[in-house]
Amino acid sequence: MxxxxxxxxxxxxxxxxxxxxxxxxxxxxxxxxxxxxxxxxxxxxxxxxxxxxxxxxxxxxxxxxxxxxxxxxxxxxxxxxxxxxxxxxxxxxxxxxxxxxxxxxxxxxxxxxxxxxxxxxxxxxxxxxxxxxxxxxxxxxxxxxxxxxxxxxxxxxxxxxxxxxxxxxxxxxxxxxxxxxxxxxxxLAGPLAPDVVVLPLLPPHHTPEQAARWWSGLTSAQQYTAIAEQPAVVGGLDGVPAWARDLANRAVLEAEVQSLDTTSERHATAQAVAAQLRAQEQDGRLVQLHRLDLDQGLVGIAIGDLDAAGEVAVFVPGITTTAGDDLDGLGAAAVRIVGATEQAAPGVEAAVLVWLGYRTPGLLTAPFPFAAERGGRALDRALDGLAAARPGPAAARTTVVAHSYGTTVVDHAADEDGALAADAVVLLGSPGVSEWTAGGLEVDEVYDAASPADPVSYVSWFGQNTWMPLWGSEGLPTDITQWHTEYLDADRPTLEAIGEVVAGTR
Known part of the structure; x- marks a missing residue:
């Protein structure tokens, strides 16, 4: 023209x-x-x-x-x-x-x-x-x-x-x-891309939302290149879909399992994680390795598909819990929560993420909030990442199930900037929280389970007793003989109620 x-x-x-x-x-x-x-x-x-x-x-x-x-x-x-x-x-x-x-x-x-x-x-x-x-x-x-x-x-x-x-x-x-x-x-592809796959830079000091946008903007070839070349980065990137984090973290895990250094703590953690993945998969379950930091001993294992499940629970354990010693029990508890959820709403697809994303305190440091403060920041970011990876209509109903000191972690997560990216919170055997009312946790639904046989739930060490009527939570059923570690036991009534909360039917 x-x-x-x-x-x-x-x-x-x-x-x-x-x-x-x-x-x-x-x-x-x-x-x-x-x-x-x-x-x-x-x-x-x-x-x-x-x-x-x-x-x-x-x-x-x-x-x-x-x-x-x-x-x-x-x-x-x-x-x-x-x-x-x-x-x-x-x-x-x-x-x-x-x-x-x-x-x-x-x-x-x-x-x-x-x-x-x-x-x-x-x-x-x-x-x-x-x-x-x-x-x-x-x-x-x-x-x-x-x-x-x-x-x-x-x-x-x-x-x-x-x-x-x-x-x-x-x-x-x-x-x-x-x-x-x-x-x-x-x-077809020759004119579309150079011979070497180039990854766009991730913004420094990125938020989970920015990480999600960065990931969704990559081609499939770029995504798999990132997983192959930077597995530790992708595996720990909140906002990236669970399938990609799983592939990346398994690559890191396999490298450590094959390592000749078999005496280190990180190797012991890797062996425990690998054993838990094998056990769950041998039982026919879909398992995702959502988090793996072997240097810090931080692990996140999901039973179910975090990318597709309509109902997702994030289980936050309490003191003295480690990946090296406790994954068998935590994995079994997650399986029971999935079962209780699917029983409460037949036909739903549920997933439970066992979140050991903070270094839990030992008995001597448990009276102090320092681990909860660090864990709260990490939990808030992890929840933001789950939400960012599934925006809009694809979003799941998310319930945080916290036990003992884990409830203190949730308390501090709610203090971070922005609302807590969850629909419901379940507090099990809480030693108290700093929020004056349940509304301080920034979710629509707050539930509490406190057994008369559980002294931890009465000490109010970190603040308000969450089972007090004026605090504003909805109580879940317990047995009079239910001990502090038995809230997720199959023969206790609390487990069925938790399944109803996760399913959104309670």
Whole structure:
């Protein structure tokens, strides 16, 4: 469109068909994103080896990653191209309307408007011998000529915009090129990305929400590259989906299990985690390694799928709990919570995250809040990460189930900036919290279980007794003989009630 476009040609533009074509392309771009999500979901299923495993499954997963990479590249080109074409349609419509108005103004003169926007001849000059009506007619012709020329110039400005947006739409598609009938992945993906997968930088001091946006902006190839090259980073990144953290953390775990240094505490922790994963998977359960910091002994193991479960519980244990010694008991408790939840609401999909994301205090340091303060910050961030990884309609109902000193951790998590990213909190055998009322925990539902046989729930060491009626929690049933460590036992009534809370049926 380097040469001026004749105004009469602008009148013939089929802007209705153009609008339809742009709308169709916009629909294709939108569906491309949806197809990428479906491809990624199938890839994740194959990577978990739930339905298919072995070399063929690995090859199939690789093909799906390739397809997702191409799909992402196509989407990234189509979206800006459609944006430019939408602007092109607007400019074309305006150009056509202005051209029609220009010719109409010229006809009213009457004057003759040429295709280049000029008049065929300048208007006649008024003479001294002309009658008033002749002078008025000449003035009208002159006015019509000036208006027609101005409208024609405005139409040509819009034509220039049409050309600019056409170039913009084409430039956005530059990474794409037509593939021949025998095009393979290299033919399709070659123009879309360099040979080396480059990862966009994660913002420094990022929030879980920023991490989630960063991750969702990566192609599948970039995501798997990040997992392979930086497993410790991805595995500890709040805001990243659980499937990716699981793959990354298992890579870190496997490296430590294979380490020749078998005497370190981190190796002992790795062995305990690996044993727990094996035990749960041998029983046919889906397990995700959501957190793994072997240097600090921090572990998060989920029974169920944190990315898909409609009801999620985060179990926060209390003092002297360690990954090296207590994963068997914690895993069994998580399994019982899942069972109680699914019994309370048959058909639901539940997941329970055993969260050892803080170093629990020993007996000597338990009377002090320092571990709870550090744990509260970590728990608040972990909950934000779970929410950020599943935004909008995909969000799960999240319940924090805290036991003993873990209730103090929840107390401090609620003190962090922003509301606690949970729907309900269950406090089991709490030694007291600093909040004056249940509303201080920033969730809609607060439940408490305190057995008469549990002295810890009566000491109010860290603040208010959470079972007091004025504090505002809803009490859960206990047995009169129920000890401090028995709230999640299968033969106690508290477990069934917790399942109802997690399911949202209580």
């Amino acid at each position: 380097s040469a001026p476009v004749p105004l009469s040609a602008v009148l013939t533009w089929d802007v209705v068909q153009l609008r339809s074509s742009v709308g169709t392309l916009d629909l294709v771009a939108g569906r491309t994103g949806a197809w990428r999500l479906r491809l990624d979901a199938v890839t994740q299923e194959l990577s978990r080896a739930v339905c298919w495993s072995g070399p063929a499954a690995s090859a199939a997963a690789g093909v799906l990653v390739e397809l997702s990479t191409v799909t992402s590249g196509v989407e990234q080109s189509l979206v800006p191209s459609v944006e430019q074409l939408t602007l092109l349609f607007t400019a074309a419509t305006s150009a056509q309307e202005l051209a029609a108005q220009a010719f109409a103004a010229a006809a009213a003169g009457p004057v003759t408007l040429l295709d280049d926007g000029s008049l065929s001849a300048p208007p006649l000059l008024p003479g001294s011998a002309m009658a008033p009506d002749q002078l008025a007619a000449l003035d009208a012709m002159a006015d019509a000529g000036r208006l027609a020329v101005a409208l024609a110039a405005a139409a040509q400005e819009q034509v220039t915009q049409v050309a600019a947006h056409a170039r913009g739409a084409a430039d956005a598609l530059t990474p794409l090129r037509p593939g021949g009938p025998a095009a393979d992945f290299a033919d």
